[in-house]
Amino acid sequence: MNWFSRITSGLTRSTTNLTEGLKQALGIAAKLDDATLEALEEALIAADTSLPVAQALLKDLRKAKLPDPLTLEALKAALASLIAERLAPLAMPLTFPSSPTVILIAGVNGAGKTTTIGKLAAQWASEGQNVTVAAADTFRAAAVEQLKVWTDRADKASSRKGSVTIIPPAKVGADSSAVAYAALESAQNNKADILLIDTAGRLPNRTDLLAELPKITRTIQKLDATAPHHTVLVLDATLGQSTIQQVEEFHKQIPLTGLIITKLDGTARAGFLLALAAKNFGNGPLPIVAIGVGEGLDDLGPFNPKAFATALVGA
Numbered sequence: 001m002n003w004f005s006r007i008t009s010g011l012t013r014s015t016t017n018l019t020e021g022l023k024q025a026l027g028i029a030a031k032l033d034d035a036t037l038e039a040l041e042e043a044l045i046a047a048d049t050s051l052p053v054a055q056a057l058l059k060d061l062r063k064a065k066l067p068d069p070l071t072l073e074a075l076k077a078a079l080a081s082l083i084a085e086r087l088a089p090l091a092m093p094l095t096f097p098s099s100p101t102v103i104l105i106a107g108v109n110g111a112g113k114t115t116t117i118g119k120l121a122a123q124w125a126s127e128g129q130n131v132t133v134a135a136a137d138t139f140r141a142a143a144v145e146q147l148k149v150w151t152d153r154a155d156k157a158s159s160r161k162g163s164v165t166i167i168p169p170a171k172v173g174a175d176s177s178a179v180a181y182a183a184l185e186s187a188q189n190n191k192a193d194i195l196l197i198d199t200a201g202r203l204p205n206r207t208d209l210l211a212e213l214p215k216i217t218r219t220i221q222k223l224d225a226t227a228p229h230h231t232v233l234v235l236d237a238t239l240g241q242s243t244i245q246q247v248e249e250f251h252k253q254i255p256l257t258g259l260i261i262t263k264l265d266g267t268a269r270a271g272f273l274l275a276l277a278a279k280n281f282g283n284g285p286l287p288i289v290a291i292g293v294g295e296g297l298d299d300l301g302p303f304n305p306k307a308f309a310t311a312l313v314g315a
């Protein structure tokens with residue numbers, strides 16, 4: 001299955017709900033009268049786009065050239081293009097400015113950090129990159145084991161074009177910064193292309209735990225003053241708009257450079273990406289560097305606003 005098909009099938013729950021809403025809205029009059037607009041607004045809010053975004057979309061829709069009578073297909077196409085336009089500034093794949101490029105992965109418990117690291121490592125290694133992964137989640141002994149399963153899988157999937165190497169903690173309960181430091185040292189010595197740092201899940205109200213993240217940053221900067229080159233927050237899409245508060249809290253502790261949205265296949269609220277796009281986190285919205293639409297090794301890929309919008313409305 002290609003990536004567009006994966007997005008389309010991953011977004012099924014969101015798409016089905018939204019399409020049903022659009023159908024009902026149009027069923028009333030087959031044109032954009034007040035009742036239709038109201039029903040459309042409801043459908044967009046149900047997709048978790050937020051009220052202001054839903055209203056802004058409808059304002060744009062009223063200005064758009066639409067056929068009379070308005071068909072479902074025309075409505076979907078118009079909405080898809082308006083949604084894609086709003087999401088466009090969010091699209092930004094990860095870059096590799098340094099060797100090794102250091103990518104710090106953070107997020108709340110169970111967001112999908114470890115799984116995502118496995119998927120990223122598999123992709124990059126199969127493209128010929130040598131990837132080192134730091135097991136800096138030292139909270140649970142099982143965390144290292146889980147990461148090891150993923151890095152082994154990723155290493156195999158690379159068919160020896162590249163490699164994936166895990167650096168575990170020196171001892172149980174080791175300091176996460178020490179693991180990150182040792183992993184960067186190893187990545188530098190072995191001329192790895194990329195270092196991914198897995199971290200423990202932490203809730204945004206635990207400022208003591210959040211403070212560990214800048215400590216990791218300070219520690220690895222002793223080896224490379226430009227690291228980390230990316231600080232990525234992993235967000236669970238099933239939480240919808242409430243992830244925005246997570247972004248704000250993490251961003252206060254450690255400047256984020258991008259987001260990865262996981263579990264888009266497990267929710268009908270994929271429209272919350274529009275709410276994220278409308279949010280200013282200091283320098284505007286934060287870019288989405290990848291999205292996850294399933295649990296398999298291939299279920300992670302770039303965020304393409306046009307493909308996403310098309311799939312979301314079922315156009």
Ligand SMILES: Nc1nc2c(ncn2[C@@H]2O[C@H](COP(=O)(O)OP(=O)(O)OP(=O)(O)O)[C@@H](O)[C@H]2O)c(=O)[nH]1
Nearest residue numbers: 109110111112113114115201262263292293294295
């Ligand atoms: N359906 C679906 N499940 C996902 C996706 N990404 C991750 N998961 C699942 O989410 C669960 C948690 O994933 P982990 O990678 O362990 O999350 P984590 O952030 O490392 O969790 P902690 O280390 O405990 O904080 C696992 O069961 C994953 O398979 C996705 O895109 N879609």
Ligand SMILES: [Mg+2]
Nearest residue numbers: 113114137143
């Ligand atoms: Mg984990």
